[in-house]
Amino acid sequence: MISIHLFTRDLRSTDNPGFAAACEGGEVVPVFVLDDRCLKGVHASANRVAFLLESLTDLRLTLRSLGGELLVRRGSPARVVAGLAGSIGPVRVTVAEDVTSFSSRRERELRMALRSGGSGADDILQTHPGVTVVPVEAVRTVGGRAYRVFTPYWRAWTEAPRREVLRPPEVVRVPEGLDPGEIPSLEELVPGAAPGKRLEGGETAGRQRMLAWLADRGADYRIGDESLSDEDSSSRLGAYLHFG
Numbered sequence: 001m002i003s004i005h006l007f008t009r010d011l012r013s014t015d016n017p018g019f020a021a022a023c024e025g026g027e028v029v030p031v032f033v034l035d036d037r038c039l040k041g042v043h044a045s046a047n048r049v050a051f052l053l054e055s056l057t058d059l060r061l062t063l064r065s066l067g068g069e070l071l072v073r074r075g076s077p078a079r080v081v082a083g084l085a086g087s088i089g090p091v092r093v094t095v096a097e098d099v100t101s102f103s104s105r106r107e108r109e110l111r112m113a114l115r116s117g118g119s120g121a122d123d124i125l126q127t128h129p130g131v132t133v134v135p136v137e138a139v140r141t142v143g144g145r146a147y148r149v150f151t152p153y154w155r156a157w158t159e160a161p162r163r164e165v166l167r168p169p170e171v172v173r174v175p176e177g178l179d180p181g182e183i184p185s186l187e188e189l190v191p192g193a194a195p196g197k198r199l200e201g202g203e204t205a206g207r208q209r210m211l212a213w214l215a216d217r218g219a220d221y222r223i224g225d226e227s228l229s230d231e232d233s234s235s236r237l238g239a240y241l242h243f244g
Contacts, residue, residue: 001025002091002175006081006110007032007070008103010096010130010244011055012203013062013168018094018128023169029088029178030063031071032056033080037102039189046193050186051201055243057183058202068172072181077106082113085124088175096130096244131244134160199239206240213237 003022007030010016022028039049060070073080085091093114095107111125129135138160139153140146147153186193199205213235 002027002029002088004029004031004081004084004088004091004093006077006093006095007059008077008096008106008131009098009242011059012244013059013066014203014207015166016096016130016244017163017166018096018126018130020166020169021126021128022092022094023172025092027173027175028068029071029084029091029174030068030172031073031080031084032059033077034072034074034184034189035077035106036074044190046186046190047196047198049190049193051198051239052243053183053186053189054201054205055203058204060180060183062168062203063172066169066172067174069174069178069180071178072183074184076109078109078113081110082117085114086117091124093125095125095127097127098131099136129163133157134162199236201239201243203240203244206237209240210235210237 003025005019005022005028007019010018011032013019019028019030022030038044056070056072060072063070071084081093085093093110095110098104098107107125107127114124134157139156141152147156199209217235
């Protein structure tokens with residue numbers, strides 16, 4: 001059976017359980033959908049979109065180096081994935097589980113689109129870890145509620161068990177005949193954009209920054225060091241963590 005992996009906020013090949021599971025089954029269709037609800041939402045900015053486009057370019061290059069491809073589409077993720085499923089045949093769909101209201105709505109839409117498209121049982125859509133370091137439900141108070149104070153949350157998060165870190169797939173096999181689609185330019189998505197100073201997007205740049213920071217500052221880092229006024233002490237990994 002062919003798998004479709006819908007990339008969302010997990011734009012990486014390394015330690016990506018959903019993508020790894022999709023690749024284990026044989027042929028896989030990796031796809032990212034540029035959703036106007038995100039591109040034009042309240043948090044949209046030229047810098048954010050530029051970072052995203054660089055992350056997609058880096059991911060595509062990585063997948064091509066493994067023999068695969070990244071399909072890029074624009075529109076509704078639910079409709080795009082359901083359309084791919086309908087054209088490919090029996091599939092399973094993997095996606096990183098997430099905790100935001102937006103991602104929950106996207107997952108509901110995806111399940112409904114797959115079901116109405118005749119793609120099979122409800123379990124055709126499989127969610128996997130990939131956005132958080134530990135499962136959200138693993139970090140709860142004794143009463144089962146979310147923490148409201150950081151220090152006890154941090155203590156529980158630190159003590160929570162970690163899953164095994166996964167290596168990138170050795171090979172990515174994509175079915176023949178699929179149009180990969182173009183990664184649009186920043187000007188196409190944000191006409192007249194004038195992005196300011198920012199970091200380069202992508203897993204490759206993010207891992208390089210992480211390793212350099214760990215070698216230089218990581219051993220001496222303490223909570224509270226993320227001062228906005230001290231660029232040298234900050235890891236500046238926030239954008240990379242957000243996009244996976």
